[in-house]
Amino acid sequence: MATKDQKAKGGVFQKFLDFVEVAGNKLPHPVTLFFILAIAVILISYICEMLGVSVTYEVTQKAEDGTIATVEQTVAAVSLLSADGIRYIFSTMVTNFTGFAPLGTVLVAMLGVGVAEGTGLIDAALKKAVLSTPRKLITVMVVFLGIMSNIASDAGYVVLVPLGAVIFLSFGRHPLAGLAAAFAGVSGGFSANLLIGTLDPLLGGISTEAANIMAPGYTVQPTANWYFMIASTFIIAALGTIVTERIVEPRLGEYKGKQVDTNIKDITPAEKKGLTAALVSMLVFIGIMLALLVPEGAILRNPETGEILRGSAFMAGLVPIIAMFFLIPGVFYGIFAKTVKNDKDVARFMGKAMSSMGGYLVLAFAASQFIAYFTYSKLGTILAVTGADFLEAIGLSGVPLMVGFIIVAAFINLFMGSASAKWAIMAPIFIPMFMRLGYSPELTQLAYRIGDSTTNIISPLMSYFAVIVAFAEQYDEETGIGTLISMMLPYSLLFLAGWTVLMIIWFVAGLPIGPDAPIYFSL
Template sequence: MAPARPGLFNRFLNGVEWLGNLLPHPITLFALFSLALILASGIAAWFGVSVVDPRPEGAPGRSSDGMITVVSLLSAEGLQRIVSNLVTNFTGFAPLGTVLVALLGVGIAEHSGLLSAAMRGMVMSASKRMVTLTVVFAGIMSNTAAELGYVVLIPLAAMIFHSLGRHPLAGLAAAFAGVSGGYSANLLLGTVDPLLAGITQIAARIIDPGYVVGPEVNWYFMFISTFLITGLGAWVTEKIVEPKLGKYDPSEASVPLDQQAESLTAREKRGLWSALVAVLVVSGLLALTVVPADGILRHPETGAIAGSPFLHGIVAFIFVFFAVPGFVYGKVVGTMTSDKDVIKAMSTSMSTMGMYIVLVFFAAQFVAYFSWTNFGTVFAVKGAGALQALGLTGPGLFFGFILMCAVINLMIGSASAQWAVTAPIFVPMLMLIGYSPEVIQAAYRIGDSVTNIITPMMSYFGLILAVAVRYQKSLGIGTLIATMLPYTLVFLVGWSLLFYVWVFVLGLPVGPGAATFYPVGG
């Protein structure tokens, strides 16, 4: 019997679903936003909307008269610019190439079976005491390969918990919390890092045309966040979710529960060990280029890691770190015997990106129009002025920002779609009150992650529900969301506090070479 939902919570869930269903597809949303921007720019330009340019005199991009005025795209010149730049807006969109290149390497590792085998081996070899921690940790690590955690780990975790005499939905919840609630945490850089960094860089250049945001700029914070989310996820599972679920009654299942999780074969184990050796070899070779003081991938002038070819080429290393071990594993287990198999894996990986590429086309137009019209700067200056007038410029401001991102994520479940809409407004605005784009992006990633597990708008929510119904035929959307809500609340509070302590109490950078503050007027 599914637990009854409180009336208030029930109305909240219904409201989220209603609002989410009112919104069109993110692709349609960007198309509508682009049209709205064109119309709004014509109206704002007609009224002469303008602000004082916040950039110092002589700074790149500063207007000659010291004023920034909204530029109309609802004009002959605007139409000419739209038509002339339609293709270059798309092909020049920073996240597009970096994500596709990184995904080529991830595709080899995924289609060779390396990532699936590593995940299964990690979870199935864990002791009974450590299994919850391992499931959450494996979920977080699975984020390097898109749908793998949803398709492989979540059903596997439910099976393992059931085989241990524990409630299978507790295993499903723990895995779902790691895969989706801890989406932005990871020990490794994945495809989400260049994706968000590219959008952040475009937004930051509204204020500072030369600003560079690399994929690695949040790595330190996301690395330590992995351990926090692992611990919090395991604690919520064992102290809140599992006791609430109670003892599992197999008669509640909608199908016979005779399935068993498959252990790793001897060949798969050899493949994993071989892949580990490949990782160590690649790591050693890469270390030779950056560890020595005269390493060839250090900065050619300063000799430092900051601003070096190593950091600028981090996407290439993501590709190599997945592709080489993936191919070695595939060669050992027989899933990759020739170059044709490697090419097929990369091609298959690219074929899954069709929706993303269409989304990028429309998102790129929206972001470009936002920049051309000067709306980004106008909103940033007005917003920063309002925050200063209200005295909301201290580090505590980020708690509100994280919460806002978490709420928006209930309606727009795509990390890239939400950030493409909000970054051009909030990155410049918070830069103007003194915070760096890297710190702003790290805060966004917290809000974007924690509500993934309680929104039906998340693309894999239906898949998770289908797996859960196998174990409890009466389970509905509300029950699943109610089960996951404790993770959201604990992650939101715990992760936000870690952010505050890490950045503003300890003064630690969120990533290599990442500043905490932006020198306003500098």
């Protein structure tokens, strides 16, 4: 009799996935890829300047007297192999890195999240939520918590996914269905959440750099997709529940594998004290923030206009606020749960969080050089204008344009797992291009996030994919990559379809996708 892996090897789709895996493994490391792209920009900029490549487009400008006028602007390619270009490469290498928008935002946010993870707050909160859930709601709760866990970076993969299997088995259900439900929420719902997490400032920073190619000074806030993310959380939780209970679990059948320890330990007295202290400290922090924000003339409002979303210290300081939102409850949890004895422990957790970001720092250095060279050479503007003119000429715009972009992002995600690495490559091209067509950077980022999230769970190149296979093998030794992909494929397809439909509804209705984040853009 053929094993599950042998059966999975047959069929056109599995052959396609085999091709994806082989081709993806041949791609260089993202750091190497960015350096290759930087070198390519240098060479292409030289060729384009030699050929006299340029574009002319219309921009709207406001005169000193307040009148609005449309003028033509011509942009020509600038060589990075000229004397000025070579001087630029050497003189700006450090500032390109230190001024890279996503760098500081992610590192600051991780200081707080690292403390919450290190003290055990996140683990205890996830366990408490699951243990308090009625049996009939266990599936939707596992998916929902998976979605919410992505605010803490990788915590969901290492905590909730194996916990999901244990929870299902303890209720007499197939453990792989619980593992699949948790994995679908953690990874497939990566861009849905009720809260702003570390990914939001990261992508927003990259989008800001890309938007500045076309509109210098434009800022994409971490909250750019927040309204849409909130709605997406409930849609993905519902879809994940339907797939688990109607497709995946019936297909798996009755579990007859080896039994493992299904004892989910109750919250200990120390953990209870810690969670209570964390909740109280969080409420106090929220109260202080509201006092600094809500009253008329509050300190964190815009001192000139009194607005909260435009030019306010609140929006400018959103990243450190997110860090404190995790840091303060994390510290209080640690004190009362006895996982923090002194300030040295807190500093150690922060240091551990920073040490885990070493690979990101190297990636940020390479990506910052590529984006800086791309901007300096004017290739981004030239490509954006040329691409926009082409899309206008063929009449592709609106819903078909955005749906097509979602599919492109979903396909590329099969080959390259890092959300930030892909976006650092795609954003400088597509954001200016879509801005030329009248669509905001926030909308382009939103469409990218849909495509990027939905195929995570079927890509063998996703960094945690092998870890999930190892978790599954605890319950079925024959589980392999093909088994996991076939189990997760229904989630991927339904998430992609459902999320795209939600985006279409949002787009047609013209709803804001986040605070001060419209769908349309005007140069």
